[in-house]
Amino acid sequence: MRTTKTLLALAVGLTTALGAQAACLSDAEVGQMAEHYFAKTPTPNFAAQSDADAACTRAKFNKLLLAKYGKVVGYKAGLTNPAVQKRFNTNQPTWGVLYDGMIQKSGFSTAPNYGARPLFEADMLVRVKDAGVNDAKTPAEVLRHIDQVIPFIELPDLVVAAPSKLDGAGVNAINVGARMGVAGTPMAVPATRGERYRLLDELATMQVQVRDGAGKVLAVGQGSDVLEHPLNAVVWIAGALHKENIQLKPGDLISLGSFSPLMPPKSGLSITVDYAGLTGAQPVKVNFQ
Numbered sequence: 001m002r003t004t005k006t007l008l009a010l011a012v013g014l015t016t017a018l019g020a021q022a023a024c025l026s027d028a029e030v031g032q033m034a035e036h037y038f039a040k041t042p043t044p045n046f047a048a049q050s051d052a053d054a055a056c057t058r059a060k061f062n063k064l065l066l067a068k069y070g071k072v073v074g075y076k077a078g079l080t081n082p083a084v085q086k087r088f089n090t091n092q093p094t095w096g097v098l099y100d101g102m103i104q105k106s107g108f109s110t111a112p113n114y115g116a117r118p119l120f121e122a123d124m125l126v127r128v129k130d131a132g133v134n135d136a137k138t139p140a141e142v143l144r145h146i147d148q149v150i151p152f153i154e155l156p157d158l159v160v161a162a163p164s165k166l167d168g169a170g171v172n173a174i175n176v177g178a179r180m181g182v183a184g185t186p187m188a189v190p191a192t193r194g195e196r197y198r199l200l201d202e203l204a205t206m207q208v209q210v211r212d213g214a215g216k217v218l219a220v221g222q223g224s225d226v227l228e229h230p231l232n233a234v235v236w237i238a239g240a241l242h243k244e245n246i247q248l249k250p251g252d253l254i255s256l257g258s259f260s261p262l263m264p265p266k267s268g269l270s271i272t273v274d275y276a277g278l279t280g281a282q283p284v285k286v287n288f289q
Helices: 004-018 027-039 051-069 082-087 131-135 139-143 168-173 193-205 232-242
Strands: 072-078 094-099 103-105 108-110 121-128 146-155 180-183 207-212 217-222 253-255 270-276 284-288
Touching: 027 051, 051 094, 051 168, 072 232, 094 168, 094 232, 103 108, 121 180, 131 232, 139 193, 139 232, 146 253, 146 270, 146 284, 180 284, 232 253
Parallel strands: 072 253, 103 180, 108 284
Antiparallel strands: 072 094, 121 146, 121 253, 146 180, 207 217, 207 270, 270 284
8 A cells, every 4th residue: 555655755756747837826916916017017927837727817817907997909819920939938829808098009109118028029900890700710701800900019018027937828827918009000901802812812921021210120020920821810819719708799909919029129219010012001100218
């Protein structure tokens, strides 16, 4: 018969072999994280979590964000770019919630310390036209159920004291770093079939260029860098939300993910993102004071 000490040793060995993981953060721990978030100060890093426990932590965090902001305006797909996935040691996307007041207009100016661990990246928004988007399985099907494509610079916040220690689940737990973003001029989704096919092709092949105020190119990405086609991010997020009994609805904004590396803002830096090859797309701009 195995002794209690033997069983304890086996349990410790199994935990070590599987890799120790923290459970869903307690209400008090999430409350502390929210306090740091609202104060724009780094919150202590938490131990690695499973995907399920990270989703639980995010749900608690989102309740506090909703109480503060008052309205959900959409969702963001995160870690949709393989280069960004590699940075956070994961091979899958994740999602977060966008709240009222997070989306600013192109030309917006902000201090570079707009968050605890602020960054910026080239992104894109789409706006949901009808609930049929929840059943879309291809980019072409998505296009039938959105009515706007919007240039976007996301201004995320990785929140924790040591962002380099975050993994994919950790990014999920902090609501994928949703903090703020700058939206450019919306482009209406065309009505004719031929124009829609053109838009589909251009979204995949467009060159997304990030430039500073002097015109220097800081980063270049391509539409297909996001899940092989940017609108695949909508397919993915609709499926992920469905698993949690959430439906996309008309008017929701969806942030598709990164076309560039995450970069730190600096005082005096102006950033412009261009979408070369996307007919009708206007540049979007943000200024760091």
